[in-house]
Amino acid sequence: MILATQAFFAPESGGSPNADNIDSLYKIVLVVALVIFVAVIGALAYALVKFRARKGAVAAQIHGNTRLEVGWTVAAAVILVGLAILTFARLDSIQNPPNSDAAAGNLVGESGELYASTNRPRPPNGKSLNITVIGRQYIWQFVYPGANEPDGLGAPYSYEEMVVPTHTTITLDIVSSDVVHSWWVPQLGGKFQAVPGYHNYTWLKIDKPGVYRGQCALLCGRGHARMIATVKAVPPAQFEAWLAYQKKLIAEANADAKAARAKLNSQTGAGQVESP
Ligand SMILES: [Cu+2]
Numbered sequence: 001m002i003l004a005t006q007a008f009f010a011p012e013s014g015g016s017p018n019a020d021n022i023d024s025l026y027k028i029v030l031v032v033a034l035v036i037f038v039a040v041i042g043a044l045a046y047a048l049v050k051f052r053a054r055k056g057a058v059a060a061q062i063h064g065n066t067r068l069e070v071g072w073t074v075a076a077a078v079i080l081v082g083l084a085i086l087t088f089a090r091l092d093s094i095q096n097p098p099n100s101d102a103a104a105g106n107l108v109g110e111s112g113e114l115y116a117s118t119n120r121p122r123p124p125n126g127k128s129l130n131i132t133v134i135g136r137q138y139i140w141q142f143v144y145p146g147a148n149e150p151d152g153l154g155a156p157y158s159y160e161e162m163v164v165p166t167h168t169t170i171t172l173d174i175v176s177s178d179v180v181h182s183w184w185v186p187q188l189g190g191k192f193q194a195v196p197g198y199h200n201y202t203w204l205k206i207d208k209p210g211v212y213r214g215q216c217a218l219l220c221g222r223g224h225a226r227m228i229a230t231v232k233a234v235p236p237a238q239f240e241a242w243l244a245y246q247k248k249l250i251a252e253a254n255a256d257a258k259a260a261r262a263k264l265n266s267q268t269g270a271g272q273v274e275s276p
Pocket residue numbers: 135136138180181182216217218219220224227
């Protein structure tokens with residue numbers, strides 16, 4: 001019951017520290033707001049009952065109460081400033097990733113060596129596993145480190161399901177190849193838009209192996225509802241094996257396509273397929 005109520009009133013969390021910090025910040029604001037709500041509604045209900053219209057009773061005529069008015073203005077301002085300070089104090093742990101744990105794998109490298117950027121969050125030691133998240137109508141593509149060429153060619157990729165190693169700081173570079181999409185796996189942190197021609201950055205760090213689900217959070221066309229996102233966290237060794245296998249599959253598929261192309265190009269006459 002408590003869990004169900006909590007899930008209804010508070011953001012999802014439990015996957016990554018940034019999501020946990022958003023969740024706890026939300027709950028602090030919620031508790032403060034609840035206390036004020038109960039006090040105000042309680043006072044209102046008390047006044048309604050106590051001073052309700054009665055036969056023969058004459059209402060007292062009150063013209064303001066300076067002490068009370070100054071009191072609730074100052075109290076509200078103090079609460080507001082308090083919450084603002086708390087929010088800014090917590091913002092750092094939401095925006096900026098921590099270092100990977102000692103249990104992280106070998107694939108952790110310098111994060112974001114390709115482009116210098118001021119708004120890309122980095123762990124204190126600058127090392128993370130950087131994954132490019134590409135939104136396109138209507139599927140998410142994930143490009144992992146491990147390119148054969150410096151220009152990124154030959155990098156392993158996957159669609160729909162992002163596989164990540166546990167205990168590792170993952171930085172995400174979110175882009176779009178067509179229209180604006182929105183990357184959001186609630187248990188793993190905040191929502192980030194994938195905007196064509198623009199890079200958005202966030203991060204995640206998962207300690208528990210498991211599957212975390214999300215969905216494109218911005219109406220991006222008629223296939224939007226199918227644009228689901230899954231993040232699967234596995235132990236680092238398993239991730240490295242998966243990545244190597246994925247790379248092998250892609251290399252094999254490319255070799256097959258190359259052979260098929262060569263065969264088509266060598267054909268003449270009616271059998272040759274011309275490009276339209
Ligand atoms: Cu979308």
